[in-house]
Every structure is written in structure tokens, then in C-alpha cells.
Amino acid sequence: MPRAPGLPWLGSMVDIARKTNYVGMTELVRCYGAPLAVHFGKIVVVPTVRPEHAQHILVESRGAYQKLNEIDGLRLLVGQGLFSSEGETWTSQRRLMQPHFTPKAVQRYVEDMRGAVEQMLQRWSGQTEVEALFESMRMAMDVIGRTMFGVPEIGDAGPIGRAIGTALELASRRLFELFTPPLWIPTPQNRRFTAAKKEVDAFIYDLIGKRRDGASGSEQRDLLDVLIAASDDESGRRMSDEQLRDEVMTVFIAGHETTAVSLTWALALLARHPQVMARLQAEVDALDHDLPGLEDIPKLPYTRQVIDETLRLYPAVWAIPRTAARDDVLGGYPIAKGSIITVMVHELHRQPDVWPDPNRFDPDRFAPGAAQARQKTAYMPFGAGHRICIGIHFALLELVVALAAVVRRYSWRLLTPEVPSVGVSTLRPARPVRIALEPRRAAAR
Numbered sequence: 001m002p003r004a005p006g007l008p009w010l011g012s013m014v015d016i017a018r019k020t021n022y023v024g025m026t027e028l029v030r031c032y033g034a035p036l037a038v039h040f041g042k043i044v045v046v047p048t049v050r051p052e053h054a055q056h057i058l059v060e061s062r063g064a065y066q067k068l069n070e071i072d073g074l075r076l077l078v079g080q081g082l083f084s085s086e087g088e089t090w091t092s093q094r095r096l097m098q099p100h101f102t103p104k105a106v107q108r109y110v111e112d113m114r115g116a117v118e119q120m121l122q123r124w125s126g127q128t129e130v131e132a133l134f135e136s137m138r139m140a141m142d143v144i145g146r147t148m149f150g151v152p153e154i155g156d157a158g159p160i161g162r163a164i165g166t167a168l169e170l171a172s173r174r175l176f177e178l179f180t181p182p183l184w185i186p187t188p189q190n191r192r193f194t195a196a197k198k199e200v201d202a203f204i205y206d207l208i209g210k211r212r213d214g215a216s217g218s219e220q221r222d223l224l225d226v227l228i229a230a231s232d233d234e235s236g237r238r239m240s241d242e243q244l245r246d247e248v249m250t251v252f253i254a255g256h257e258t259t260a261v262s263l264t265w266a267l268a269l270l271a272r273h274p275q276v277m278a279r280l281q282a283e284v285d286a287l288d289h290d291l292p293g294l295e296d297i298p299k300l301p302y303t304r305q306v307i308d309e310t311l312r313l314y315p316a317v318w319a320i321p322r323t324a325a326r327d328d329v330l331g332g333y334p335i336a337k338g339s340i341i342t343v344m345v346h347e348l349h350r351q352p353d354v355w356p357d358p359n360r361f362d363p364d365r366f367a368p369g370a371a372q373a374r375q376k377t378a379y380m381p382f383g384a385g386h387r388i389c390i391g392i393h394f395a396l397l398e399l400v401v402a403l404a405a406v407v408r409r410y411s412w413r414l415l416t417p418e419v420p421s422v423g424v425s426t427l428r429p430a431r432p433v434r435i436a437l438e439p440r441r442a443a444a445r
């Protein structure tokens with residue numbers, strides 16, 4: 001397999017550390033092609049950009065490739081939740097949670113989503129400009145706060161919103177730093193993380209305790225109630241408090257930033273493509289409501305196409321890494337056990353043989369029937385195989401409701417001329433996305 005250039009023993013470590021993982025890996029792949037062996041001391045990372053390799057790793061070779069042990073930073077926060085666990089723990093938790101994330105099951109959260117979107121639009125009223133990522137983050141956090149805990153505006157809920165933000169930021173930092181001191185060393189960063197995590201844990205355990213006390217026979221109001229009541233069809237097992245805590249944190253973390261950055265990219269792309277914005281507005285203007293409800297979703301196919309194309313160009317999860325649990329062969333090259341294979345989703349979505357003129361924003365790539373001509377893993381913003389995102393239908397519902405509501409009420413232009421992307425925990429805009437709002441109509445309903 002071609003090998004990326006680097007220093008003796010250190011390999012590409014210094015280069016990547018200087019440029020960030022995202023920029024460094026993307027540059028290497030663009031320069032030398034993929035798969036490519038990138039050495040970090042003893043660790044070999046193999047980035048790949050081909051749909052057939054993603055199919056092999058994520059779909060066909062169950063068991064041969066596993067979640068990384070290196071996601072320790074995140075594990076400190078989400079414990080053995082669905083995102084980070086493996087084996088029997090994962091299988092039984094996924095079985096327990098899956099029925100509550102089907103297209104039908106997530107419909108129960110549409111009113112919470114509408115409430116959070118309405119709250120955002122109320123904040124915008126009278127404003128001439130807003131920062132799109134900040135607003136989207138607040139809205140998406142609000143959606144999770146409402147659907148998960150029944151707490152409106154958790155982003156503003158004082159200490160707990162701030163503690164979650166701090167814990168998440170520090171956990172993500174640990175994920176991307178080459179050398180992280182273990183948590184028992186009282187560095188200022190470790191102390192802040194431990195304090196924030198303690199606060200978040202106390203909040204969640206307190207909620208679980210209160211809900212358990214009052215749960216018997218009461219209606220299920222939010223996702224926490226649903227998860228407390230969820231039982232495995234086969235064994236009748238229910239989740240322990242620790243499992244509930246881990247899953248609550250997992251859904252909170254996996255479910256808000258991903259959706260928020262996706263909405264932000266959609267707003268940025270639409271500002272640069274007025275014809276697409278006009279077509280979208282024509283579709284949304286035909287609805288009877290300012291805030292779309294469930295009955296409106298089937299009437300918004302172009303809105304969904306815009307979201308699909310946004311997720312192609314800017315997949316929030318820009319890379320999906322796995323560790324090879326045994327020796328294997330990928331695209332004719334040997335893969336040694338312990339190597340880290342990374343599906344570079346952002347690059348995979350821009351392969352010119354699959355996506356002609358790949359950098360062009362064209363929602364018609366997702367017109368009805370178009371996907372049939374493509375290999376499934378040519379488009380995988382939600383991953384693929386058994387570890388595919390459990391929140392797909394939740395995220396898509398939220399994005400359609402939010403985008404349609406914004407488009408109905410406003411036109412906007414970008415005040416930031418260039419919006420480069422940067423892959424940290426998600427693929428974010430590298431600088432603030434300031435947009436100038438032009439109201440289109442007063443709120444009807």
C-alpha cells in the first residue's frame with residue numbers, strides 16, 4: 001500500500017499535529033490517493049475514500065472492524081452508551097432503543113421540535129443579522145432538552161446547560177490531542193472537566209430518580225420516560241440507572257451538534273444559491289402553516305433534497321474510524337490487525353466518478369429515483385451497516401421542520417463571504433456564519 005511521507009519513527013505525527021487531523025488527513029488523501037498508510041509512531045492509520053471499501057468495512061465485515069479504543073475522551077462522558085460500546089453490551093442496548101427511533105416513533109417529538117424552532121424564530125424577530133451556528137446549536141440543544149428531559153431551553157437553563165457545554169468541549173479536545181494527561185492528574189483542564197461532569201451526572205441521576213419514583217402508570221412524556229420504561233422483548237430486561245445515564249448523555253451529545261452544523265451548512269449553501277432558495281420558498285409557501293407539522297412533511301420533497309445534498313457536501317460526521325480486530329485485505333492491500341481504517345466520508349461524498357462535478361451544490365442529485373443508480377455506500381452521512389445512526393429519522397424530521405420554517409419566514413444573505421470547513425468532533429464552519437435576515441412575511445401560525 002502507498003505510504004504517506006514522514007519522519008523516521010514519528011511518521012506523519014508532527015505534520016498532522018501541526019495542521020489538525022482533518023486538514024492533514026484530507027491533504028494527504030488528495031495528494032497521494034487512498035487507501036494510504038499513514039504512520040503515527042507504531043500506529044498505522046489507513047484513510048479510504050471509496051464506497052466499496054466502506055461497504056467492506058462497515059457493512060460486510062461485522063466483527064472484523066470495531067469502534068476505536070482511542071475514543072476515550074468521549075467515553076469519559078458517554079460511558080458504555082450506544083455510540084461507544086461494542087459486543088453484547090451494544091447489541092442489547094441497540095435492541096432496547098431501536099423501536100423508539102423508527103420513522104413512526106420519532107413523530108411523537110414533532111411538537112417539541114416545532115416549539116424549539118418557534119423559540120428560535122421569536123429570538124430572531126426584530127434582528128437584522130444572526131450567527132447561524134450559534135442559533136442552530138441553541139435550537140438543536142433545545143430540541144434534545146425538550147424531547148429528552150422535557151426541559152425547554154436547556155441551553156439557557158443556567159448551570160446545567162453550561163456544564164454540558166464545558167464537559168463536551170473538554171471531552172472533544174481530549175479526542176484530538178496527541179498527548180492527554182490521565183484524568184487523575186489535576187491539570188486545570190482535568191479539574192474543569194471533572195467538575196462539569198459531576199454536575200451533569202448529578203442532574204441526570206436526579207432526573208432519573210424522580211422519574212422512577214413517579215413513573216408507575218404515568219404517561220410517557222419524553223425520551224427519558226420512554227427509555228426508563230423500555231424493556232427487551234426477549235429477556236424483559238430494563239436499563240439500570242448507569243445505562244440510562246450513559247444513553248441520555250450519548251443521545252444528548254450525538255443528537256444536537258450534528259443536526260446543528262447540518263442546518264448551518266444548509267443556511268450557508270442556500271445563501272449562495274438563490275435559485276435553490278427560490279424553489280424551496282415556492283414549495284414551502286404552498287403550505288397552510290408557518291411551522292410545518294407532521295401532515296406537511298410529505299409535501300416537502302424538495303426541502304428534503306436540499307438537506308440530503310447539504311449532508312453530501314458537509315457530512316457532520318466527516319470520518320468514521322474503525323480498528324481492525326484481525327488481519328484483513330482491503331482493495332487488494334493487506335491490513336494488519338490493530339490498524340485504524342478511517343472512512344473519510346467528506347472525501348467519499350466528492351468522488352468524481354460517482355458524483356459528477358462533485359463540489360457543485362445540486363439538490364436534484366436526490367430527485368426521486370436518482371439514488372437507485374448509486375451504490376448505497378456512495379452516500380453515507382449517517383454511516384452504514386449495523387452501527388448506522390439510530391437518530392436518522394429524528395434528525396431528518398427536525399431538519400425538515402426547521403429549514404422549512406426558516407425559509408418560509410426569511411430570505412437571507414451571507415455576511416461572511418467565505419465559509420471554510422474544519423473537522424473537529426463534527427465538520428463545522430471554521431469561522432462564524434453571519435447572515436443578514438430579510439423578513440418575508442409576518443408569522444401566521
Ligand code: HEM
Nearest residue numbers: 082083254255258259316317381382383387389390391395
Ligand atoms: C444530521 C444529524 C446526524 C448525523 C449526520 C449523524 C451521523 C451519525 C453517524 C455517521 C453515525 C455512525 C458513526 C459510526 O459508525 O462510527 C452515528 C451514530 C449515532 N448517532 Fe447520529 N447523526 C445525526 C443525528 C443524530 C441524532 C439526532 C441522534 C439522536 C437523537 C443520533 C444518535 C446517534 C447514536 C446513538 C449513534 C450510535 C449508534 C450505534 O452505534 O448503534 N444521531 N450518527
